[in-house]
Amino acid sequence: MNLLGMIGGTSWHSTIEYYRLLNELVGAKIGTQQNPPLLLYSLNVQLMRENDAEKIKNAYLGIAKKLETAGVKAVIICANTPHMVFDFVQPKLNIPILHIADAIAKEAKQKGFKKLGLLGTKPTMLGNFLSGRLREEHQIETLIPGDSYIDKTHRFISEELTQGKFTDxxxxFYLEQMQILKEQGAEAIILGCTELPMLIKENDTEIPLLDTTSLHAKMATEFILKD
Structure with a gap:
C-alpha cells in the first residue's frame, strides 16, 4: 500500500471522519485484518481563523514538505476550504495533492450532474479553487446561496459545526438553502464543508447530496491501493 500524508485539524472533528473512512474503505477492499499506512499532521485551526492568506499558504507548504520528506506518496488535505492553497503548494512538491474537486467531479459525472449547488464556508463559496476547478477541468457549473445568505451560511460553519455543535x-437553514438552489436549477448539492455531512444526511432531503468527505476518502483509498 502507498503511504498517504494527511493534513488535518480544520477541524479535528472532520479529520476523525477522514481517518475512520480511510480505514473502513481500505478494510472493505482488502479485509479488516489490515489497515492503511497513514501519516497525519493535525494543524491548529486558529491558522485559518486569522485570514492571512500568505501565512496559510506557507504553513501548508511547510507541512506538505515535511510529509514528502517523511516518505508519503501523496497528500490529502482533510477539508474543503484549505484547498485554497493548492495552486501555490502543488507546483512546489514532487508528489500529488489529491484535489477534493476532482473527487466531486468523478461522482457528478457518473450520475450525470452538470449543475451543482455549493454550500460551504465563505471562501469556498466565493473563491475559485473549487468552483473554478469544477468548471475549467470538468465543465461542471456551481450555484451558491444569494448574497443575503452567504454570511449566515459561513457563520454556522465557523461558529458551530467546526466546534462540534450540530443544531436543528x-x-x-441548510435544508432551506438546498431547496432554493434546487429551484434555481441545481441537480445535486455539494456539501462543501467537511462538517456538513455530519449535520445533513441523505434521508433528510430528496435532493441528491455530494458528501465531499466520503468522496475524497474514496479517491484517497484508490490511491493507497494503487500499484
Whole structure:
C-alpha cells in the first residue's frame, strides 16, 4: 500500500471522519485484518481563523514538505476550504495533492450532474479553487446561496459545526438553502464543508447530496491501493 500524508485539524472533528473512512474503505477492499499506512499532521485551526492568506499558504507548504520528506506518496488535505492553497503548494512538491474537486467531479459525472449547488464556508463559496476547478477541468457549473445568505451560511460553519455543535436551527437553514438552489436549477448539492455531512444526511432531503468527505476518502483509498 502507498503511504498517504494527511493534513488535518480544520477541524479535528472532520479529520476523525477522514481517518475512520480511510480505514473502513481500505478494510472493505482488502479485509479488516489490515489497515492503511497513514501519516497525519493535525494543524491548529486558529491558522485559518486569522485570514492571512500568505501565512496559510506557507504553513501548508511547510507541512506538505515535511510529509514528502517523511516518505508519503501523496497528500490529502482533510477539508474543503484549505484547498485554497493548492495552486501555490502543488507546483512546489514532487508528489500529488489529491484535489477534493476532482473527487466531486468523478461522482457528478457518473450520475450525470452538470449543475451543482455549493454550500460551504465563505471562501469556498466565493473563491475559485473549487468552483473554478469544477468548471475549467470538468465543465461542471456551481450555484451558491444569494448574497443575503452567504454570511449566515459561513457563520454556522465557523461558529458551530467546526466546534462540534450540530443544531436543528443550522440543519433547517441548510435544508432551506438546498431547496432554493434546487429551484434555481441545481441537480445535486455539494456539501462543501467537511462538517456538513455530519449535520445533513441523505434521508433528510430528496435532493441528491455530494458528501465531499466520503468522496475524497474514496479517491484517497484508490490511491493507497494503487500499484
Amino acid at each position: 436551527k443550522a440543519k433547517n
